[in-house]
Amino acid sequence: MEHGLQAIALLERAQEGLWLGQTYWAIGINYAFMGDFERAHEAYGRAHTLGEIRGDIRLQTYTDWSRGRLWAMQGDWEEAIAVCQRSLERSRDRFNTIMATGMLGLAYLVHGAPAQGVPRVESASQQFSQIGYWPLVSWFYAWMSEALRLHREYDKARDIATQALDIGSKAKNPYGMAYAQRVLGQVAQASGALTEAHTRLGEALETFTAIQSRFDVGCTYLALAELAHAQGNRDAATAHANNAYALFMALKIPRYVERTQQFASQCGLVLSNADILHG
Numbered sequence: 121m122e123h124g125l126q127a128i129a130l131l132e133r134a135q136e137g138l139w140l141g142q143t144y145w146a147i148g149i150n151y152a153f154m155g156d157f158e159r160a161h162e163a164y165g166r167a168h169t170l171g172e173i174r175g176d177i178r179l180q181t182y183t184d185w186s187r188g189r190l191w192a193m194q195g196d197w198e199e200a201i202a203v204c205q206r207s208l209e210r211s212r213d214r215f216n217t218i219m220a221t222g223m224l225g226l227a228y229l230v231h232g233a234p235a236q237g238v239p240r241v242e243s244a245s246q247q248f249s250q251i252g253y254w255p256l257v258s259w260f261y262a263w264m265s266e267a268l269r270l271h272r273e274y275d276k277a278r279d280i281a282t283q284a285l286d287i288g289s290k291a292k293n294p295y296g297m298a299y300a301q302r303v304l305g306q307v308a309q310a311s312g313a314l315t316e317a318h319t320r321l322g323e324a325l326e327t328f329t330a331i332q333s334r335f336d337v338g339c340t341y342l343a344l345a346e347l348a349h350a351q352g353n354r355d356a357a358t359a360h361a362n363n364a365y366a367l368f369m370a371l372k373i374p375r376y377v378e379r380t381q382q383f384a385s386q387c388g389l390v391l392s393n394a395d396i397l398h399g
Contacts, residue, residue, distance in 0.1 A: 121150050141170035141179045145186065152190050153295065155335030155371045160190055181207040181216050185223040192223070192230045193335070195375040200227035218247045222260050229267035237267060258288035258296025265303045269310075278307045295336075298327035302340055309347050317347050335376075338367035342380055349387050358389045365391045 124147040131140040148163035164183045171179035184207035191200035204224035211217040225240025245260040261284035268277035281303040288296030305320030321344050328336040345360035361384050368376040384391045 121147065121154075124150065137170055137174055138176070141167045141174065141176065144170065145179065145183050148183070148186060148190075152186070152193070153331075153333050155333065155338070155367075155373075157190060157194060157335075158372060161187070164190070177210055178212045178216070181210050181212065181220065184210075185216070185220040188220075188223045188227055192227045194373060195230065197227050197231035200230065218244050219256075222248075222256075226260075226263050229263065232270075234267055234271055238264060241267075254287055254291035255293035255296060258284050258291055258293050258300070261287065262296050262299035262303065265300065269303055269307055272310075274307050274310055277303060281307065294327050294331050295333065298324045298331070298333070298336065298340075301327070302336075302343060305347070306343055309350060314347065314351055318344075321347060334367055335371060335373070338364045338371070338373075338376065341367070342376075342383065345383065345389075349389075354389070357387060361387075361389050362392050 124143055127143045128140065128147070131143060144163045144167035148160045148167060151157070151160035151163055164187045168180055168183040168187075171177070171183065184203040188200045188204035188207065191197070191203065201224065204220055204227050208217065208220040208224060211220055221240050222244025225237040225242075225244065228234075228237030228240065231237075241260050241264045245257050245264070248254075248256045248260070261280050265277045265281035265284060268274075268280060281300040284296055285300035285304065288294070288300060301320050302324035305317045305324060308314075308320060309317035321340060325337065325340045325344065328340055341360045341364035345357045345364060348354075348356035348360055361380060365377065365380045365384070368380060381391065383389075
């Protein structure tokens with residue numbers, strides 16, 4: 121982010137519109153991974169506007185699927201599907217076509233439509249495998265394993281998440297690895313392997329924390345709270361739920377704030393009004 125913001129200052133001074141737009145797009149991706157969704161939307165918006173001003177269709181299509189992923193993460197699947205579909209229809213290169221296809225699939229998965237989502241994500245994963253973009257293969261496999269888990273297809277979810285973890289490890293991609301670890305932990309919990317679940321979720325939390333992926337840190341804390349509740353550890357469940365709640369509040373993600381509140385209410389846990397992370 122520091123390098124990106126320095127680049128923006130220099131490019132604005134030089135009135136270099138082409139690279140300025142691409143820099144805003146790249147910064148948006150970093151903000152999204154860090155969980156700063158407001159700044160990510162703002163950066164993508166500026167990139168898209170610069171693309172429109174310059175008539176740069178390529179930049180517009182890249183920002184569209186990027187915004188699609190962001191909307192999908194926030195649970196706004198209708199908006200996600202719309203912008204990903206637009207990116208796909210206007211695509212000018214193979215990389216964009218593959219990414220837009222995969223992100224469209226992800227949006228369908230968030231919508232709870234695996235029949236539409238899985239084939240698209242599988243197609244993107246296979247094509248990126250063919251050209252050796254292994255970090256992206258790890259991401260898409262990890263995201264697909266999460267959708268399978270949510271639909272209680274635990275064996276398939278475990279297989280795909282294991283592949284995502286292996287590919288992410290070989291590609292030295294911590295995000296894909298951590299996401300796969302979290303899915304494997306939740307699948308282990310569903311099968312009653314609570315010790316394995318705790319280990320996997322702990323590994324995911326450590327990695328997400330190290331790469332400053334705050335949104336995913338919050339999601340992992342919520343998963344740990346659910347595990348602690350299943351283990352009958354009320355104190356740990358309360359602590360983890362409050363950590364998740366504080367992060368989602370700070371990141372201003374209403375859907376996940378509500379999800380945490382519902383979990384706490386169902387389990388009889390007390391959430392504080394803290395707006396910073398403790399522990």
